[in-house]
Amino acid sequence: MSDEPRGFTRRTLVRGSLVGAIAAGARVKAATPEGTTIGPAAAPLDLNVNGATHRISVEPRVTLADALRDRIGLTGTKVVCGRGACGACTVLLDDATVCSCLMLAHEAAGRKITTIEGLAEAGKLSALQEAFVAEDALQCGYCTSGMVLSCKALLDATPRPSRDEIRNAIAGNLCRCGTYNHVFAAVERAAGAKTAGARSGEHTVETAAFRLPPSACSLENDPRVAEGTAEALEAEEV
């Protein structure tokens, strides 16, 4: 592949060259001036997700979203439109929101990635997650991961956002069930909780009490999944 033109075709990529063009809106780190050409075959890379390093091997064309979901098994990140129009695949890359369906996995190698699975600490929901539950800011839940991460990025930058700032922050996150007004309320509740401590009231959720026991059809109960997970992941944690 050494005579491939610079840049990337559908199946090859000069690693590090085109990050800015693809991850629109992301803060771009300096690109390697002389990139290494990889592909079209799978090539190894390390993804640093939620503080753990995952070594995987994927073709250059594999998106970060697909790598997270299909290779590492972090399926909290959803793919809805596959072209950056809906925000469902939103993750944080070096603490800024990106559409993981628009970024190639190899471009995210070595950078700090935060997915929805990385928000709760030691099983305790963040104030924002608790507020989503309390305000019923989710229905089917398929947009929720991206919605929560967009709101987290907002609150990290703007701890007491106005209603318009919240609207704008999630303007790129589509929800088909119609939870937007509840999301606004959740962000406002979380913003209040951050400064004033946990608010008590009729909506407050004791999350431990409401933790759902695994149901008969949850995958954790399926022995095939439990036993086969390691093989299925194609990934090793370093």
Add this chain to the structure above:
Amino acid sequence: MENDKQRLKLGFNGEFKEKEVVLEDGDPAPWDPSTKFSIVGTRVPRLDGRPKTTGEAKYASDVRLPGMLYGKIVRCPHPAATVKSIDLSEARRRPGVRAALAIAKPGEKMRFAGQEVAAIAAESPEQAIDALSAVKVDYAPMPFVVHHDDARKDGAPLVFEKGPETKTSGGDVETSSKKSLPRKGNVVGPRTFTKGDVEKAFRDPEAVVVEGRYRTQVQNHTALETHGLTASWEGESLTVWASTQSIFSVRDELAEALEIPASRIRVLTDYMGGGFGAKFGPGVEGIAAAKLAKEAGAPVKLFLDRKEEQLATGNRPSSDQWIKLAAKKDGTLTALQLVVHGNGGTNGGTGASGPAKNIYACPNVKVEEYDVFTNAGPSAAFRAPGHPQGAFVLEAAMDEMAKKLGMDPLAFRVKNDPSEIRREEFRIGAEKIGWSGRDAARKASAAKDPGVVRGVGVGAAVWYNTGGTGPRATVTILRDGSAQVEQGVQDLGTGARTMVGIITAEELGIPLDRVTVTIGDTRLPFGPGSGGSTTTPSSAPTIRRAAYQAKKKLAAAVAKSWKVDSATVTVAGGRVSARGDAKHDVTWAEACKLVPEEGVSATSERAENHEDAWQRFISGAQFAEVEVDTETGKVRVLRVVAVHDCGIAVNALTTESQIQGGVIQGVSYALFENRLLDRPTGKPLNPNVEQYKIAGALDVPEIDVHIVPVWDGVNNTHSTGIGEPATVPTAAAIANAVSHAVGARIRQLPITPEVVLAAVEEARKGGAA
């Protein structure tokens, strides 16, 4: 045992009438309005809120099994073509490909761009994509027609050479008639409904008459999780994880397609990412996934991508409606005639007459509904099939008639509305939106800035109390005082899982956190499919009956231990006691210790609806306030007041969320959504979510939800659904608000800037709103 007669207090708004109903043996009496609920009707955060905010919730599209393959579908690129041959041999040789399947047969006609032709399964998603191009299909393209108007012309290419092969699905309320209807070219119908004599009423010289023609667009469901399933065989048994609104219909349709016993198929839906009416059977893709998995001897996951989802999995049909009303000068409606031509692509069932037939009292009604077929993806049930488009037209005509009569549009509605509940909903909504000041507010806004005008409009909803028998549920009380409830219902995001838990906790008198809810599995007792807003009214009474029976068994076990007559043992308020026996009075937890090791358990079936109770239509009223930029044509919906009834809301929080969602989908339908096909090429122009616009955070109005509790006694929980009625009147209210603002009638959805500017121009020329 004899059926139990029971006198019930039924009514709403503090006014009740006594009515005697016959209770089915073993079914508890409906709750009395004086009941002090411990949890029903409160704002309960949904049980699965946590896993949905942490990414722990596993949707069918998240399933990963050892050795799992990825399926993809080859689709016909032509709007109409005959498949001459399908060659899978090259695709089978591609790296990683483990199975390939022809879906279409040689000689078969493909009827829309995007129809399924073949499927393959490969070891990685990328290999599956690569192999698609290796499937060689030879097509003979044929003449086609994709536009509603073109399809109705004489000599238009025929979508179906013989009769249409239409299908119905579980969410449909008014499906295509099974009887054969007249057919002319691509137009089939009419299905008719007649009451009285409209012609005679229109001929009355005293009658005030209005008529008009209206158009609505095709709307895509656009659920965020696409259609699909993951299929895994073990020998001759199949397990599938499906994104579905009805696990049991997926099971049964798979059994039929695969010719295996339904008892060997297990369908699981723990979480699913939205359905809105289009996710009932396994679909072509689901059957293909199961067949590919069988051939490969490995599990197959096959979920559609967004383009496929928008093309081929269903839509709300477009409509071309002509309506004519007659009224007496005093505002009494005397005649209503409606002719609907609906385009559901290759599917029928496009009627829109539900609101016209069921909202206002009218002695003379005539409805004709025609299905128009085009070379486009098939329609499917979509959140209140036929109703948003029907309400839009009926309510526009009602406004026009009120204007011609010189009456207030709301007063005209109230005069003709036979539903005392909806009349109350109109009253509440009018007060909240400031209806009486709407003309003054419009004038004030125009005076302030003639380029930005405000308007207020109203729309009425109707739906049907359609819950019924079929479901079963099991409730088990354990020795530690906790309880399990099991039912094969699924939660689409509506809060059904939480509803099941709430009913159990209420009936047993224990906290919700002592109840474990298990749903979404065909190995559980049969649960209702989620269509027609029937989930809660079908499920909740079943759950309550099972909990009531389990409680009776607890009382019997305790009575045995105490050596008293079980009829004297009461279970209430967290205590178990023997009547008139002070020494036998213990807490729930202490009582549960007296049951056998296996606990006590009851499985119950849902009782028949009480036909002798207050059978009625579900109603609702919505008011919208809009701001219209008369220079750019942009509409902003500022506020919607949504007043609805759904019997007794089991969970006030999630009920409110459902209504919010219905309104927001209605805003989206009214202003933005429009599936477009290219007339010359027949190809889709916007099978995505950037050119097919759905409402985002910047588009949503402030929404004021008001729920009117109704004690109807139809089932033991007085519950009805709310998902569909909540979206019925929104577009109608918005269109009427825009008409009010600009001073000319809006006759078309979506209300794009172009539509608005044409109305503004009409108003300038002196058109009447």
